[in-house]
Amino acid sequence: MTDNVVDQVSVQVIGNAMLSIAEEMGAVLRRASYSTNIKERVDCSTALFDAQGRLVAQAEHIPIHMGSMKGLVQALLDRDGATRLRPGDVYITNDPYTGGGTHLPDITVVAPVFHEGGLIGFSATIAHHSDVGGHVPGSNSGDSTSIFQEGLRIPLVRFMIGGALNEEVLAFITLNSRLPEERRGDLLAQLAAVHTGGQRFAELHGKYGGTVIDAACGHLLDYARRKLEVAVAAIPDGTYTAADRLDSDAPGQEPILIQAAITVAGEDLSVDFAGTGRQADVAINVVRSALEATVYYALKAVLDPGIPANGGFFDAVRIEAPLGSIVNPRPPAAVAARTDACQRVADVLLAALAEAVPCRVPAGSHSSITYVTFAGPGEEFFVYPEVIAGGAGARSDRDGLDAVQVHVTNSSNLPIEALELEYPLRVDTYELIADSGGAGEHRGGLGVRRDIRVLSARADFSAHADRQTFPPRGLAGGKDGSTGRFILRPGTGDEHTLAGGRVSGVDLAHGDVVRVESPGSGGYGDPFARPAELVARDVAQGRVGAGSARRDYGVVLTDSGAVDAEATARARRARDGG
Incomplete structure (x- = not known):
């Protein structure tokens, strides 16, 4: 498609230039930040918006952030209008109920961008800060019962005014954090990132002109919408439903x-969460922006991963969610651990889509934010947050991946060397959990076991996770994966499992160990159809136990680990009644 303003080649050049700007913003944010959660684990996202507040480019960082910055820019335009925005002003917020993100540790910073005196768009960053107050260190407890327990709520205010830092706002934030200097450093890194994005965006307008850039953005938005419509049109019309449960x-x-329920009618697609249960008593509720981000992720992943993550795609999807449910709570419902429910939303959407496009959807993944926080006195107060990876579901043509993040999270593993350098902690064990991946023609990916020892005089432990009751599901005859758990002081007389998956304020002494076991994932297809040689290889590599090889796969091994072909054939025939 072309017009008299811009040709299709220029549209692609400009689109890739804007993506490059968003990626550069992410690099600046990571390199300038203080906390390991941003500089090492990359728990942050960056984006550009046009003057109408439409997302035009987002760096490939964290899917849950996909809808967060969108809500803030729209809230800013609704409140102030484009005519009241001024060069040199930068805005900040973190309140999930007023468009500021999805939980309080995610602080969003957005700068209006001007060129030749006119508003041309917005440069925005969102980053997960390791502490913003609240009743537990890390501000991310799964058992809080109100958002007022979860930390400082920052309204939409100016963080910079006319190019000068608003030190009073910064003082409010740092005073309410257990790590004030780290907060200051991370927030200034976010400012550096939005300034970089604004400068590059203005330079792009200077090179091509505002008329060309605006036309190119329009084409890019239309392209994303049209790609979704084409993908939807290829699905048979109908309503596809699925359901699953969160742990209590x-x-x-x-x-x-x-x-x-996902309804397809020609090129139109809608998602309705009618029948979803009540809002939760604890912090697993999902505000609208988090729900939207999860829906966008699931549809993009299954229907067409090549759809640009911009406002054209977002506007083409209709989402209904009952007020007062876990996916549309009334304030002041707690939301800190909202990703536990977001992951289950993703599971349900994928299961529904599996009815329509079965070969594109994997078996159930670990789909849990196995989140841990250790905090306490070292040489100075520390807060170590981490999300432990787990198994990714097997696919129709290959095994699942071991030890990865899935769905709405995409943060990196924190290397042991960085963890032990930054905090008074030691990792005693870090390994894959044998047999945690569900058996199948294609085996589910494995979960992770991580033993963390306290080296300081004492520490507080908090955590939230799901899939500790209901396992990840197998698909097409594959078996379910394993559940996760937290074990305190493993291997001692005081060993016990922390019940419920959502705990806070667990007191640890010097030398205490917490064992974190993340869930595995589901297998795909009949396990007895898996080639015996692959099962033998899995046993040799420690991914599958010899007992599981015989019980789940019908594969009998010799003492040397080789396949006993005759015994295996008999075992497999016996199951099939032969």
Whole structure:
């Protein structure tokens, strides 16, 4: 498609230039930040918006952030209007209920961008800060019951005014954090990133002119919408449904159901969460921006990963969610651990899409934010947050991946060397968990076991996770994966499992160990169809136990680990009644 303003080649050049700007912003943010959560684990995202507040370019960082910055820019335009924005002003917020993100540790910074006196767009960053106050270090407890327990709520205010830093706002934030200097450093890194993005965006307008850039953005938005419509049109019309449950949100409470119906009618697609259960008593509620980001991720991943993550794609999807449910809570419902529910939303959407496009959807992944926080006194107060990876579900043509993040999170593993350098902690064990991946013609990916020892005089431990009751599901005859758990002081007389998956304020002494075991994932296809040689290889590599090889796969091994072909054939025939 071309017009008199811009040709298709220029559209692609400009689109890639804007993506490059967003990626450069991410590089600046990571390199300038203080905390390991941003500089090492890359728990942050960066983006550009046009003057109408439409997302035009987002760096490939964290999917859950996909809808967060979008809400903030729109809230800013709704409140102030384009005519009241001024060069040199930068805005900040973190409140999930007013467009500021999806939970309080995610602080969003956005700068209006001007060229030749006119507003041309917005440069935005969002980053997960390792502490913004609240009742536990890390500000990310799974058992809080109100957002007021979760930390400082920052309204939409100016962080810079006319190019000068608003030190009073910065003082409010740092005073409410257990790590004030780290907060200051990370926030200034976010400012550096938005300034970089704004400068590059203005340079792009100077090179091509505002009329050409605006036309190119329009084409890019239309392209994303059209790509989604083409992908949807290839699916048979109908309504595809699925449901799954979260682990119980509190003792004595029934597990909360998440239910979705995806309706396809020609090129139109809608998602309805009618029938989904009540909002949770604890911090696993999902605000609208988080729900939207999860829906966008699932549709993009299955229907066409090549769809640009911009506002054209977003506007083409209709989402309905009942007010007062876990996917559309009333304030002040707690939301710190919202990704536990987001991961289940992704599972349900993928399961529904598996009815329509079965070969594109994997078996159930670990789909849990196995989040841990260690905090306490070292040489100075420390807060170590981490999300432990798990197994990715097997696919129709290959095994699942071991020890990876899935769905709405994409943060990096924190290397042991960086962890032990930054914090008074030691990693005693870091290994894959044998048999945690569900058996199948294609085996599920494995979960992770990580033993972390306290070297300081004492420490507080908090955590939240899901899939500790309901395992990741197998698909097409594959078996379920394993569940996860937290074990305190393993191998001692005081060993015990922390019940419920959502704990805070667990007191640890010097030398205490916490064992974190993340869930595995589901297998795909009949396990007895898996070639015996692959099962033998899995046993040799420690991914599958010899007992599981015989029980789940019908593969009998000799003492040397080789396949006993005759015994294997008999075992497999016996299951099939031969």
